[in-house]
Amino acid sequence: MSFKETIKEKHPKLKQVIVNILSRKIHPRPRIWTRLLINPLFHHRGRGSKVCHRARLDVFPWRKFELGRGAIVEDFAVINNGAGDVIIGEKSRIGIGSVVVGPVQIGARTSLGPHVHIAGFNHTFEDGDRDWNEQGLTYREITIGNECLIGANTSVVAGVHIGDRVQVGAGSTVTKDLPSACVAVGNPARVIKIFNEQTKQWDRV
Numbered sequence: 001m002s003f004k005e006t007i008k009e010k011h012p013k014l015k016q017v018i019v020n021i022l023s024r025k026i027h028p029r030p031r032i033w034t035r036l037l038i039n040p041l042f043h044h045r046g047r048g049s050k051v052c053h054r055a056r057l058d059v060f061p062w063r064k065f066e067l068g069r070g071a072i073v074e075d076f077a078v079i080n081n082g083a084g085d086v087i088i089g090e091k092s093r094i095g096i097g098s099v100v101v102g103p104v105q106i107g108a109r110t111s112l113g114p115h116v117h118i119a120g121f122n123h124t125f126e127d128g129d130r131d132w133n134e135q136g137l138t139y140r141e142i143t144i145g146n147e148c149l150i151g152a153n154t155s156v157v158a159g160v161h162i163g164d165r166v167q168v169g170a171g172s173t174v175t176k177d178l179p180s181a182c183v184a185v186g187n188p189a190r191v192i193k194i195f196n197e198q199t200k201q202w203d204r205v
Contacts, residue, residue, distance in 0.1 A: 028082065029058050039065070046071065046090060055094075058082065068092060068108065083121040084139055089146065103141040110144055113152035113170065118142055120158050145180065154189075165195075 030039065035057070042061040046069030051057060054075040059065040063081040068090030073079060076097045079086055084103025093111040094100060100112075101119040112118070120142045124135045140159030144150070148162060151170035156162070163180030172189040181195035183202075193202045 030060055034061065043067075052077075055079070059086070063102065074098075083119075083137060084141065095152070103139060105141065105143045107144060107146035107148070107164065109146060110148040110150070112150045113154070115153050116150050116156075117154070118144075118150075118156045122158050 038061050039059060043059060043065040045051075045067045048070040049067040049072070051067070051073045052075045055073045056076075056078045057065075057073075058078065058080040060082055064085035064087060065079070065081045066085075066087045067073070068088055070091040071088050071093070073088075073094045074096045077094045078099045078101075079094070080099075080101045083101060085105070086100055086102040087105045088094065088100075089106055089108035089110065091109045092106055095112045095116060096114045098112045098114065098116040099118065100106075101121065103120040104118055106112075121137045121139050123132055124138055125132045127135060138158070142156055142158060142160050142162075144156070144162045145164035145166065147164055148166045148168075150156070150168045151172065153170055154168050154172045154174065156174040160174050161177045162168075162174065163178060163182070165181045166178050167183045168174060168178070168189060169183070169185030171187070172185055173187040174184070175188040178184050178189070178191065179194065181197075182191045183193040184191045191205050193204055195201075196203045
């Protein structure tokens with residue numbers, strides 16, 4: 001059992017004290033000393049990576065946040081690792097106003113257009129007699145491969161795996177896995193073209 005799990009299981013009150021020191025109690029966000037002094041000890045940012053001034057990093061030291069070499073998080077984007085690790089590969093770009101909530105893993109040289117929403121969790125609502133706020137979360141990691149382009153205003157739901165060199169059209173909702181080297185569009189997104197490695201041509205589906 002890890003140190004974090006030990007604290008959570010055996011010392012729940014101590015865990016809550018630590019969380020309150022690092023994060024705001026209402027509308028949880030990392031406190032300024034967490035962002036400036038503690039997070040840099042736990043999170044990795046590659047050489048030449050950039051988080052634009054008006055981006056919002058709601059990242060906490062008890063989860064991973066990695067930004068690869070040369071990666072960019074543009075203005076008004078939101079990154080949150082409170083529910084799971086967020087790993088962004090080298091030279092990838094998180095577009096203006098996009099939201100990435102872990103657990104999410106994004107490969108190298110992948111670009112999210114403006115206002116893309118990616119969240120690796122869902123609120124549970126199994127009991128219709130209870131407030132959804134009291135029913136917790138389910139976590140399913142999202143993975144997006146290398147050299148992908150996710151169009152503006154696209155949503156990717158929890159548990160989806162997207163292969164390498166995939167293009168997703170603007171305004172799509174990705175609810176199922178997408179294979180490598182394909183083009184997908186729509187709500188829900190469906191594959192319309194796959195690259196044929198033998199003929200080196202795009203085959204329509």
